[in-house]
Amino acid sequence: MVSNPLSKQYWHEVRDGFSIVGYDGLVEKAVVDIPDPGSSHDLGQSSKDSGYKISTGSAIDSDSLHGNNVAFEYGENLNKDLDIRHLLTLAIGGSIGTGLFVNSGTSLNTGGPASLIIGWVIISSALFTVINALGELAATFPIVGGFNVYMTRFVDPSFAFAVNLNYLILWIVSLPLELVAASITIRYWNREINSDAWVTIFFVFIALLNMMDVKFFSEAEFVMSIIKILAIVGFFILGIVLAVGGGPTGGYIGGKYWNDPGAFHGDSAGSRFKGLCSVFVIAAFSYSGVEMTAVSAAESKNPRKTIPKATKRTFWVITFSYISILTLIGILVPYNDKRLLSGSSSVDASASPLVIAIENAGIKGLPSLMNAIILIALLSVANSCVYVCSRVMVSMALTNTLPKVFSKVDKRGRPLYSIFATLFVGLLSFIAASDKQEEVFTWLSAICGLSTIFCWIGINLAHIRFRAALKFQNRSLDELAYISQSGIWGSWYGVIILVLVLIASFWVSLFPVGESSADAEAFFEGYLSFPILIASYIGHKVYIKNWKWVIPLEEIDIDLGKKNTIWNG
Template sequence: MISAMDPPHHSEKGLGISGEKDVRSRASLERIGSTQVYHHDGTRRMLKSRHIQFIGIGGTIGTALYVQIGKSLINGGPGSLFIAFSFWCTFILAITMCMAEMVTYLPISSPFIRFAGRFVDEALGFAAGWNFFIFEAVLVPFEVTACNLVIHYWSDVIPTAAVIAIVLVLYALINVLTIKWYGETEFWAALGKVLLAVGLIIFTFIVMVGGNPQHDRFGFRYWHTPGAFAELYYEGSLGRWLGFLSCLIQAAFLIAGPDYVSMAAGEAENPRKTMPRAFNAVFYRLTAFFVLGALCVGILVPYDDPEMVAAFKTAEPGAAASPYVVAMNRLGIKVLPHIVNAMVLLSAFSAGNSYLYCASRSLYGLALENKAPHFLTHCTKDGVPIYCVGVVLGIGLLSFLQLSANTAVVLSWFVSLVTASQLLNFCVVCVTYLCFARALKAQGISRDSLPFKARFMPFCAWYGLSGAFIMMFVQGYTVFLPGFWDVPNFLFSYTMLGVFPALYIGWKLFHKTTFHKPLDVDLRKDLDVIDEYERNFVSQTPNGKFERVLDKLFG
């Protein structure tokens, strides 16, 4: 038996059929003060259950839930918005179930990226990893830009360059320090988002029944006037269908969660206990916030409200275009818009922080699998992949492009270039799960023996795959409508659908990889390390009464 204090040494056997060498695992247990710390591949397991749950929420709830959702309301109306968001959540549930079963079985760093290489084909792992990294990394400067816009809702006195520099320095400090500090920061920021979401839901109910300065009991008035379904591009049924489709596309880009939770698996404390709860909690909370949020904005504002339409056309900064702020202005409420804007600023900052974390961990996972330069595997003594964080912060410097109006447009195009990446990630997760389940069956491993057994499999995997795959091609449909053809929009919508197979085919041809047969899939790699950690794990008593209360409430 391997000692808990000594790193277990795996044999350097080939990965499936590709013949690539495994990265040697380094695992040990130690105590820092009263905290039990686990090392594996250079990282440390210091994220508690409450941290994991809120990381998923923090990465998904950004400015979109409070501001950009208004654009969907304009395009589709309250009925289309509510139905589309509710419908897409069923696909997110299916993808979450796939992710949960695999990640709880083998909770390692950058799991779904590395699983694609282990369970399907090394080339797929390469393409999936770089696709996810590019997607997350490019969103960092996007959220930095959002922070600047939100601050300018109040004043233009602070120079744009200063705002960008301050945000990037804060990101660097949070992510370079020990992972526990990142977890705490993200926990409190995400908690603020949750409180805002809950507060706005309560606000909606109060004002719709007459609790507003005008004492107007408007209820569901705007579902009748101007109506529940807006017409987009065309009149009649076709226009209403395109309005619904626009809302569904927006939902596909906004509602995520399981991928952000999974990226923290390698640094989660007691992962086989905390990860299933985290996956379930994040799905239900996100579903509640997005579905109820979609319902609320449709109640508060008519889809043809002049102020909201004008705000999106003129790209008003901050929360000026938020349906909630528009509703507050309509009702004569003066103070709350500033509170909403402050919380939108927190949301943008937190989302960028999560993107930096996920991008750096995905790059770290690629390096561990020899799909990125080996020096990127270096971690600090606190378990932070410092060079990976540095690379992503370097990409974050692209946010300085907004110092010029023209280059700011280029930045928005660059972000649009990778919008299909999220859906590609979901497809990879479902395909990987199907191969994982097939390998379990071929090797005589019962799914009943897994730490978490997903329901309705493999139906959920096929359902999630079909939805994500179809949406990849639908998301840029407007360019195919008569009179709407635009070459730049076509390229921005579909380029990643060409880049991804190019990455896959390039790696496959260069390294001559093949699909792993079910009997050849290595289901044991790193498993003994996780099992050893689980046997030696001792739950630690939280420091102080306050931390005990937090763990009890959110653990």
């Protein structure tokens, strides 16, 4: 016997022969066929009130709401139009952007080429456990917003609120940041036109894409992601040619810059280790967006098949892209090249190590092409920002942590209120022409600087608690649509590595690279998101008056929202 979801706290009403059931805020409206025992009724398309598909093997009493063999398929009115290539390119679109094309130069400058590779490899190993944990959960529970609900149900509602609020802020702040970066990128060709004019063009373009059906949106993202992948492949081939001396200026480079100025930045072992620690947070930030496969799960055609494949392919495509390109960057650009710090801001493409490598080779025309690709990458990430924010807002509204209005979805499957709210914050991008824009975005970025790490820790903890609940309730792993390749111990490894990264980030934020004394401003720029996380957690605990650290294993519902799961009441 398995717990009946309808035995929880609910509301219901009978309408047109169907019982409409609300459950604990996680399920807003479920429709169950009452009149004819043994019948099945698919309401996924025919009911404007529900995106849920319920079939019954026996009658459900509209008064007692106790029934047998109820198959429950969770999913709001969001369209289920995404296949594997869409899920893959959405994740690529969200994660391959300024982190690889621009911010990697900052890491090269502070850590050196060896630190660059070591830092990204360590973060990649933690990411492998996260993506596998997420694949297992998302394939089993293809729910709107994904990991927000996983943390709420398997760990603790207050923890979920704090983590997801930080995650929402990360993406909602990234939208104006990417649009401003795109306007700065245009200066490579034209410095006379006001930056806000370009922001207007880009803002309207992104808004129009997100107002389309998810199918059209995902196709646009697919095209932009393909361009980025082709650019990465092209630079990889070019980088090898340049490294062996095949460029116009000639001369074998090889490991030249690993010897002079060196593999690590720093005069002592302590300073070199600090340089390595400074790489971790930038590496994690650059990978943010990989978890989008879970955000998109409720809009995929066949989550049990597409989610596992998409998560695994996403990890290998993105990890290979980063590690291969970063290795070549470390070979082609010395860490003490002043141009790595010459940008007007952290998103200025003129500081891109890829552009610098091509300029060093003396290849005319290619720097301009690479700049255009960076522009496309920025717009792709901005596009993903609106998508992620709107879906996370829907999920948080369904768990009663945002106003219910944000959960509303129109007939075309668009969460319009959530999209409009995200675009409204995007209007911050119109400070692009202001001389204060760098200062403003420095502090906006500080608010969410560690959000990706918090999110990944939360995903792994949700996986750990889910597996513990399965074991406690004597359930088999054979029930799962996909089993994590890294397993429960992999999730623990990921949590430990990411906690160590937070500790290293604390040290580097308080005592920045090149500084011997504490720097309060640098600390808050790098670690402000942590006190915000704690304040959000405590505030939510006080609001809901629940002082349990975690949800007891016996209270964890491991069935609600499971794809094609049968309940026996």
